[in-house]
Amino acid sequence: MFPQEALVRRYTPRVTPLFFALLAVLITVLVGIVLAIMLPATASDAAARPCAIGSGPNLAGKRFTRVEQLPQNLRCATLTNAKLDELDLTQRDLTGAVLRGASLKEADLTQAHVEYADLRGADLTSADLGQLQAKHADLRAAILIDASAGQAEFPHANLTKATLTRAVFTQADFTDAKLADADLNQAALGQIKGRTADFTRAKLRDVKFGQATLQHAVFKEADLTEAVFTQAELQGADFTGAIIEQASFIQASDVNLTGARGSGANLPSDTIVAPATEEPPAGDKTEGPARELEQPTGSKGLFGLSPALLVVLVSAFGLSMTLLIWGISSGRRKRHHATFSMARHAAEEDVTRFGEEIDTLDFEMKVNAVSGPSHDWRAALDAYEAAKRALMLARTPGELHAAAAAVHHGRLALHRVRSSMGRTYN
Incomplete structure (x- = not known):
């Protein structure tokens, strides 16, 4: 037997199981990714769906010019790429419907129901969405330019990368909604409910957030130039x-602009400001010219080498x-993993x-039949949920700061509740 064959026979029993184990892990990961893409909803969301996707009438790709052409029951209907422009869909039930890529320009969806509906890429330009019910709706990359959605309900909806330029969402509910990378330039978001909403990297230039409730909302890297938070x-x-250049915070409460870029306007006296450092270190400014002066000398020496030797040297380096x-x-x-594990x-x-x-504290209030201020109690509960959510999303020790901040605010709220209870006992 040749030495090469002996080596193959010796190590094959060990290598083959390892190979198949790695292959099984790779297949499992790929299947998990595919399932995550095809089934974006969580198990709880899927269980809460009103009906199976596509179990309603199949109207995909059809064009409708009159509302009478539509069946009465549109729950979980398939309307992919359908044309529904200017139709009166007031109070229609489209719960769980698939409207991916559908055109609903200037359609009237006042008080319509689109809970759990799939509206990815749908065009709702200039549509009337007043009091629309869109809980858990999927509006990723949807177009809502100039839409009117006063008092609409979008809790837990996904509007990632949606275009909502100049749309009106006065008194709308965006609780825990995802608006990452969305375009909301010049939109009206006055008096919205935006607790724990995610506006990461969103375009929010000249947006009106007057009297909005935005506790624990996320504005990371968002463009808030000239936004108004009165x-x-x-x-x-x-x-x-976040870019807060000329953003106004008149009478806003609990303003913490740590890490923000630019300078806001009309900041309350108790505002916490610790802007991000954008200027390069002084050493970099002095080293730049030096490097430029040294470059010609080094270049002349390199040109003296043969091309083949230069390639070898560069490749080796x-x-x-x-x-x-x-x-x-x-x-x-x-080291990062060990540090992060300890911090987490x-x-x-x-x-x-x-x-x-x-x-x-909840047990004490029940035993003594007393209650603290509902606002502070709600703030403590919200802070607890925000802290858990921050822990789930944290990937670096620095990102755990959001959890610590939420716990700090929550404990302050609990302290106010206890103080109120003390006055009640006395």
Whole structure:
């Protein structure tokens, strides 16, 4: 038997199981990704759906010019790419319907129901959406330019990358809605309910947030140039990386602009301001010209080398740097993981203790048949939910700050409740 064959026979029994194990892991990951894309809703959302997707009438791709052409029952109907422009769909029940890519320009959906409906990429330009019921609706990449949606309900809806330019959402409900990367420039969002809403990287230039409730909302890296937050409630709101140039905060409460870029206007006296550093270090400014002066000298020396030798040297340097960076990155990832695990464990314990404090106070109020201020009690509960959500989303030790901030605000609210109870006992 040749030595090569002996080696193959010796190691094949060990390598083959490992190979198939890695292959099984890869297939499992790919299947999980596919399922995550095809089934974006959580198990609880799926259980809460009113009916199976597509179980209603199939009207995909059809064009309707009169509302009489539509069947009365449109629950879970398939209306993919259908044309429904200017139709009167007032109070119609489209719960669970599939309206992906449908055209609803200037349609009247006043008090219509689209809970759990799939409206991805739908065009609702200039549509009337007053008092629309859109709980858990999927409006990713939908177009709502100039739409009128006063008092509409969008709790837990997904409007990621939606275009809502100049739309009117006065008194609308965006509780826990996702509006990441959405275009809301010049939109009217006065008096909205936006508790824990996610506006990450959203375009919010000249948006009116007057008297909006935005506790624990996320504005990370959003463009809030000339936005107006008059009398808005901003307890726990995250403005990290947000552009707040000329944004107005007249009489807004609990304003914390830590990490924001630019300078806001009309800031309350108790505003917390710690802007992000954008200027490069002074050393970089002095080193730049030096590098420019040194470049010609180095270039002349390199041109003296033969092209083949230069290629070999560059390739060797690139391979060496790749291996070096890989080694450094591997060690850094291990240290980062260990640090993050410790920080996350401590944060989880703090959030758990906060939850126990809420339970203890709730028990005391029930035993003594008293109640604290409903506003502060609600604020404490919201802070607890925000802290849990921040823990779930955190990927770095720095991102755990949001959980700590939520717990801090929650404990302040609990303290006010206890103080009120003390006065009641006395």
